[in-house]
Amino acid sequence: MDQIVIQGGRALHGCIESSGAKNAALPLLAASILADGPVVYHRIPHLMDITTMMTLLSWQGSDITYDDQHRLHIDSRPASKPQAPYELVKTMRASSLVLGPLVARFGRARVSLPGGCAIGARPIDLHLMGLERMGAVVRMEHGDVVVEAPQGLLGAQIDFPQVTVTGTENLMMAAVLAKGTTILENAAREPEVVNLADALRQLGADIEGDGSSRVVVRGVERISGGDIHVIADRIETATYLAAGLITGGDVTVTDTDPTLLETFLEKIVEAGGNVECDEHRIRCYTSNRLRACDIQTAPHPGFPTDLQAQFMALMCIAEGNSVIAETIFENRFMHVQELCRMGADIHLDGHLATVHGVKKLSAAQVMATDLRASASLVLAGLAATGETTISRVYHIDRGYERIEEKLGKLGACIERRHENSDSGIRGVMLYA
Numbered sequence: 408m409d410q411i412v413i414q415g416g417r418a419l420h421g422c423i424e425s426s427g428a429k430n431a432a433l434p435l436l437a438a439s440i441l442a443d444g445p446v447v448y449h450r451i452p453h454l455m456d457i458t459t460m461m462t463l464l465s466w467q468g469s470d471i472t473y474d475d476q477h478r479l480h481i482d483s484r485p486a487s488k489p490q491a492p493y494e495l496v497k498t499m500r501a502s503s504l505v506l507g508p509l510v511a512r513f514g515r516a517r518v519s520l521p522g523g524c525a526i527g528a529r530p531i532d533l534h535l536m537g538l539e540r541m542g543a544v545v546r547m548e549h550g551d552v553v554v555e556a557p558q559g560l561l562g563a564q565i566d567f568p569q570v571t572v573t574g575t576e577n578l579m580m581a582a583v584l585a586k587g588t589t590i591l592e593n594a595a596r597e598p599e600v601v602n603l604a605d606a607l608r609q610l611g612a613d614i615e616g617d618g619s620s621r622v623v624v625r626g627v628e629r630i631s632g633g634d635i636h637v638i639a640d641r642i643e644t645a646t647y648l649a650a651g652l653i654t655g656g657d658v659t660v661t662d663t664d665p666t667l668l669e670t671f672l673e674k675i676v677e678a679g680g681n682v683e684c685d686e687h688r689i690r691c692y693t694s695n696r697l698r699a700c701d702i703q704t705a706p707h708p709g710f711p712t713d714l715q716a717q718f719m720a721l722m723c724i725a726e727g728n729s730v731i732a733e734t735i736f737e738n739r740f741m742h743v744q745e746l747c748r749m750g751a752d753i754h755l756d757g758h759l760a761t762v763h764g765v766k767k768l769s770a771a772q773v774m775a776t777d778l779r780a781s782a783s784l785v786l787a788g789l790a791a792t793g794e795t796t797i798s799r800v801y802h803i804d805r806g807y808e809r810i811e812e813k814l815g816k817l818g819a820c821i822e823r824r825h826e827n828s829d830s831g832i833r834g835v836m837l838y839a
């Protein structure tokens with residue numbers, strides 16, 4: 408397994424480009440299953456999760472060709488296997504995003520039930536509830552969820568008891584080819600949901616209300632191929648802006664969209680950071696130590712849970728005490744113990760973390776546990792004087808394209824090393 412090694416304590420300066428959003432690209436790729444023609448995707452990020460999704464679509468029979476690292480063509484007309492096997496789903500739970508499109512197109516699907524992950528149980532019961540409301544029969548079989556709708560799906564009223572991003576996306580896609588009208592109440596409002604709706608409309612779907620909590624989908628006979636553009640990755644953007652702030656530097660991210668990050672940027676200003684934006688560019692810099700401020704994660708347009716760990720890293724060296732409430736996932740504080748090993752002063756009480764700002768963090772050997780937790784450790788390592796080694800960086804590679812290259816361009820001293828199995832400490836064999 409690889410490690411990332413950072414010589415911290417250097418202020419980052421400069422400009423980097425945002426990649427396409429992982430969490431937009433994944434449902435957009437799944438939507439290719441619905442298209443009765445080839446789809447060209449622009450700005451696909453080069454990430455592990457994307458590779459996994461493409462492997463799954465190819466396994467189902469779709470033709471996939473890459474123009475270059477960020478543009479690809481998918482023709483799903485040859486696809487004939489409405490399944491998602493365990494060996495693929497276990498590496499990426501977002502594989503469940505093929506469920507809705509598969510049932511819509513083939514009238515059936517067998518998808519390995521995604522397990523939980525470090526941040527929580529991550530069930531898909533609301534996805535399945537929606538498909539049942541649309542007339543499908545759902546059953547569990549040997550760890551797979553089997554969904555059957557031999558007469559096709561029917562439009563339905565679906566009321567989500569809680570907001571689910573991929574649940575909204577899955578059922579939006581399922582409804583595109585359904586007979587009749589589907590109404591999604593309490594739908595997710597994330598920009599990635601809007602990107603998907605825009606793309607589906609472009610291919611011929613009849614969708615309105617996306618971006619609000621009430622989405623209306625009128626079923627159509629078919630949708631065609633076309634060109635689809637992935638929006639900027641707002642989480643990646645904010646992570647690099649935070650890298651500039653935590654090191655006392657000045658970072659600009661281009662090819663991005665400030666309207667995707669309003670709540671985050673408001674919090675940066677509240678903490679005393681300077682923010683300058685134009686249509687496709689955001690600059691953050693600070694001349695003083697940030698002030699502590701509280702956050703509470705919430706569905707969009709609230710503070711993104713995917714930025715909670717990164718914001719906590721910022722608050723670790725802010726002036727004062729901040730309270731961070733994680734309301735979306737039940738176990739998304741895995742980064743806290745690792746940050747404390749770097750000298751942070753954080754106390755946990757259920758879904759609340761109280762951060763007492765310290766002047767400096769100290770470099771250490773730490774371990775990544777999940778995608779966004781690992782990003783917070785990178786930020787802490789950039790701020791801490793000395794050498795920080797982060798192991799299990801495969802977590803980072805799932806969501807950050809060429810992270811060491813982009814941070815290196817901003818002046819970070821960062822490199823990727825292959826973790827040698829021999830740590831130089833010989834285990835003592837204990838014989839029973």
Ligand code: EPZ
Pocket residue numbers: 430433501527528529530531532533534535569570571572573574712713735736737778779806
């Ligand atoms: C999406 O996950 C994102 N992933 C996550 O990003 C993000 O953290 C999350 O939305 C919240 O914004 C992708 O888009 C691929 P949810 P998703 O369904 O859709 C519960 C990252 O770091 N729930 O909105 O799986 C669930 O347990 C990843 O990029 C049910 O109970 O999240 C959670 O507590 C991590 N039953 C809450 O709802 C369901 O059927 C929100 O989950 C579905 C969800």
